[in-house]
Amino acid sequence: MTPQPAHSGKVRDIYDAGDDHLLFVASDRMSAFDVVMAEPIPDKGRVLTGLSVHWFRELAGAAPSHFVTTEIARFPEELRELPDLEGRSMLVRKAAMLEVECIVRGYLTGSAWKEYRERGTMHGVPLPAGMRESERLPEPVFTPSTKAAQGHDENITVDEAASIVGPDVIKRAAEISLALYQRGAALAAERGIIMADTKFELGFIDGELALCDEVLTPDSSRFWDIATYEVGTTPPSFDKQPLRDWLEARGWDKQPPPPPLPDDVVAATRDRYIAAYERITGESFDRWLRVASSTQ
Numbered sequence: 001m002t003p004q005p006a007h008s009g010k011v012r013d014i015y016d017a018g019d020d021h022l023l024f025v026a027s028d029r030m031s032a033f034d035v036v037m038a039e040p041i042p043d044k045g046r047v048l049t050g051l052s053v054h055w056f057r058e059l060a061g062a063a064p065s066h067f068v069t070t071e072i073a074r075f076p077e078e079l080r081e082l083p084d085l086e087g088r089s090m091l092v093r094k095a096a097m098l099e100v101e102c103i104v105r106g107y108l109t110g111s112a113w114k115e116y117r118e119r120g121t122m123h124g125v126p127l128p129a130g131m132r133e134s135e136r137l138p139e140p141v142f143t144p145s146t147k148a149a150q151g152h153d154e155n156i157t158v159d160e161a162a163s164i165v166g167p168d169v170i171k172r173a174a175e176i177s178l179a180l181y182q183r184g185a186a187l188a189a190e191r192g193i194i195m196a197d198t199k200f201e202l203g204f205i206d207g208e209l210a211l212c213d214e215v216l217t218p219d220s221s222r223f224w225d226i227a228t229y230e231v232g233t234t235p236p237s238f239d240k241q242p243l244r245d246w247l248e249a250r251g252w253d254k255q256p257p258p259p260p261l262p263d264d265v266v267a268a269t270r271d272r273y274i275a276a277y278e279r280i281t282g283e284s285f286d287r288w289l290r291v292a293s294s295t296q
């Protein structure tokens with residue numbers, strides 16, 4: 001019998017892999033404006049998995065992580081039979097997840113820009129007056145949110161987050177998240193990519209806070225190309241912009257069902273995801289496809 005996922009998210013399927021492990025399988029499902037498109041973007045799940053693995057390695061000095069392997073031979077036997085695992089699956093340690101999302105913002109954009117424009121604050125904390133959309137913040141800020149089971153996560157203050165997970169834990173989560181962001185953003189900047197903001201998920205493994213979930217991927221972060229970044233605008237998203245532009249040009253009302261995507265739009269979106277992988281890692285995507293499931 002084919003194993004069934006213990007959890008099926010918008011993009012990933014998660015399987016129980018014994019008492020201490022989970023198997024994450026990233027699909028090619030694609031969302032835009034919060035709606036999942038009918039057509040998959042071939043290889044997108046492989047790009048997301050490859051990027052996360054890259055970052056688990058690069059960031060190992062800043063925090064331990066849940067990552068174990070992408071080598072299929074090391075997966076529990078009953079899970080090795082699942083179809084299409086190559087390059088998109090990873091075995092991780094099971095963690096006791098924090099009930100908050102650890103967002104770090106380096107630039108004033110998205111929901112933070114909206115709050116600032118309305119109230120002059122970001123997650124309740126005042127910012128300097130006169131800041132413009134997409135401006136770099138004086139320094140990166142830890143800005144937690146709730147982890148909603150359904151619907152949208154809500155931005156909260158660090159004090160509110162402390163009341164959910166405890167003051168000592170939130171202090172440590174903030175330190176780890178800022179260290180991870182700083183190192184990741186510096187490495188991305190060397191390759192011409194701005195990590196405007198990102199969401200980390202931390203959890204306890206063997207009594208220690210560890211980096212879990214996916215890391216610094218286009219689905220968990222805002223990537224901007226330094227070449228097209230401009231303060232006072234909404235910079236194009238490195239990965240999703242061609243798709244968003246096409247959807248906007250169609251005059252779609254952003255309610256399901258989404259319009260069917262023509263082949264050239266699917267291909268352009270796939271190219272963008274692969275370009276993001278190659279820009280950020282400095283490695284060819286073909287190499288990832290070759291090594292992912294065999295050697296680690």
Ligand SMILES: Nc1ncnc2c1ncn2[C@@H]1O[C@H](COP(=O)(O)OP(=O)(O)O)[C@@H](O)[C@H]1O
Nearest residue numbers: 009010011012066092093094095097201212213
């Ligand atoms: N190592 C881990 N142990 C336990 N849960 C994890 C671990 N890493 C991530 N998670 C959780 O697994 C879930 C992944 O769900 P996800 O694929 O993001 O779907 P969605 O968020 O759309 O429900 C999240 O709740 C995340 O916090």
Ligand SMILES: [Mg+2]
Nearest residue numbers: 009010201213
């Ligand atoms: Mg999630």
